Amino acid sequence: MPAAPRLAQALALVASLSLALAAVCAFGWWRAAHTGRLALDALGPEERQRLLEEMTAASPGVFAPATFEPAIGYTLRRGRITAWGDTFEANEIGYRTVSLEGKKPAGTLRVLFAGDSWTFGMGVREADAFPHRFEELAQQLGAGRGQRVQAVNLGMPGYNTANQIAALDFFWERVRPDAVVLCPTSNDADSSAHVLANGSLTRQGVERDAFGAGHSIVFRTRLVDSFLFRSRWRANFNAIRNLEERLRSRGVPLFLFFTATWDEAFAHALVRQAGLTSPYVVTPRELATLRWRNREPWGHGNAAAHHLYAPMVYAQVAEAFGWPAAPAPSVPQAKTPVWHPERGLDRGMADGWISEAEHLLAAATKNIAERYVPAPGNEPACTGPMDCATGLSGRATSLLVRRRPGASRLRVTLRRLPRAPSLGPLPVPIAIPSPAGEVTATTTLTAEGPAERNIELPLPPDVAPGTALDIILRAPRAVSSPRSTAPRSFFIVSIEQT
Structure with missing residues (x-):
């Protein structure tokens, strides 16, 4: 194979x-x-x-935990690294970017880029990543008004918005940027990771993520209309709004570059609902798919795509600083508008995008089933650490079930692990969060007696039919075995609505 x-x-x-x-x-x-x-x-x-x-x-062993600031999560280990198709020097603060030793050189206009693996440039050389291409384009066009434009790339594989903002804040004095480009991607509502002893990343063992969840959460669908999905995105963009205010007080402009595969209406809706005022550009989805992606296992923008992304970023920065305009792109799809939320026309159009975003969320949620029974292909339903095909779960996990019209209760069936008597008795609280709070109930798996237990709990009245229920299960203990390093606590046999 x-x-x-x-x-x-x-x-x-x-x-x-x-x-x-x-x-x-x-x-x-x-x-x-x-x-x-x-x-x-x-x-x-x-x-x-x-x-x-x-x-x-x-996932090479090139990461180092950021023990100096846990909110950052991790950086690269310092020094020479060969990974993701490139050999490069990670600088003194652990990023694939220019050295930041000493004071910022006089006559330098620094633009800080914060993002994840798309901003890092996974699968392309450092020189081909769009932050570096942005710097080259600015120099070619004589931008900077007598200053040398320099890009500092704090993009890091696996980062989410919380990691990115934490790194930006912590290294602020080291970088001393004159402008900031934040690069959200469509999986920024997912949990971040921590570093194993070998320097690789894992989401196993996450006890509490940046959003307050008690386990790692990963949305396998790009969009879904659930309370947790919405609240995590709301938290992301509230954090961006707070960053925007901090930067404004420092006289440093913020620009947003929505990179990777975004549904444009959803990006517009997030900006509008958060009340952001910074200009932004949304990458067209077709420029992050098919011919514009590099080979597996990375599947990110290739060098040709990064050459198109750089002028998109440059357009909004140049407009704000009064730099020369970039030449028209050779690919028509790359001619993207710069959006200005504070301008009346853009604001009115964005209101229309909110309605479209709601339709997109509703359509995507139709792909979530109204019940859960373990089977191959069920991965979109499983947002927490578990094997969706068998129902085998770790200490804590979560799932999505689309609320059925007319249903009022949820029935959950769990089965204890075989040959794991040390787990019993194992209480398993089950919760369904909603805007009004949380509906909870607890069942207990015992070492003796019936292997399966059923429990019912009422459905939250403020979760509408057709939207997705977030179902969270937590156990106080888990076990592993000589043949498995993954912790496991119980099997989810079924989740039904009545």
Whole structure:
């Protein structure tokens, strides 16, 4: 089997099974490839070792925990690194960017870029990533009004909005930027990660994420109309609004560059609902797909795409600073407007986008089933650490079920783990959060007696039919085994509405 498909199949098991599962985590750059499953027990020792090597190549041991500021999460280890198709020097603060030793050189206009793997430029050389291309374009066009324009790229694989803003704040005095470009991506509502002893990333063992969740949450669908999805995005853009205010007090402009695969109406709605005033550009979806993506396992913008992204960013910065305009792009789709939320026309159009965003959320939620029964292909329903195909769950997990019209109660069936008597008795609280609070109930799995337990709880009245219920299950304990490093607590047999 070719390397990429075998890697994709292995990563589909990352929440539940064996040998290398604590070594890597299914981040955005692998998600599109999660289409198959692989029985690891059927592999021989050499095949397992090769598989581990492939997984480690995708999530190499190059990260270092940011113990100096936990909100940052991690940086790269300092020094020379070969990873993601490039060999580069991580600078003294742990990023693939220019050295920041000493004071900022006189006559330098610094533009700080904060983002995730798309801003980092996963799968392309540092010189091809769009922040560096932005710097080159500014110099070619004589921008800066006598100052040298310099890009500082704090993009990092796996970062979400909270990590990005924390890094920007912590390293502010080191960078001393004159402008900031924040680059949201459509998975920024997901939990971030922590660093394993080997320097790889994992989402296993996340006790509390930046949004207050008690476990790692990853939305497998780009959009869904659920309370947690909406509240996490609201928290993201409230944080951006607070950043905007802090930068305004410093006299530093903020620009937003929505990169990767965004539904444009949703991006507009987030800006409008948060009350942001900074200019922004939304990358057209067609420029983040197909011919504009690099090879698996990375699946990010390729060098040609980054050449198109740079002028998009340059257009809004140049407009604000009075720099020369960039030449018209050779690809028609790359001619994107710069949006100004404070201008009347743009504000009126954005109100229309909010309505369209609601339609998009509703349409996407139709892909979530009204019940959950473990089966292959159920991954969109599972947002927490678990194996969706078998129902095997870690200490805490969460799922999505679309509320059925006429239903008033939820019935959850759990099964205890076989040959794990140390877990019992195991209380499992179940919660359904909503704008009005949280509906909760608890069942207990025992070492003796029936292996399965049923529990019912009322559905929150303020979660409308057709929207998704966030169902959260938590247990106080978990076990592992010599053949599995992934913690496990119970099986979810079914979730039904009555």
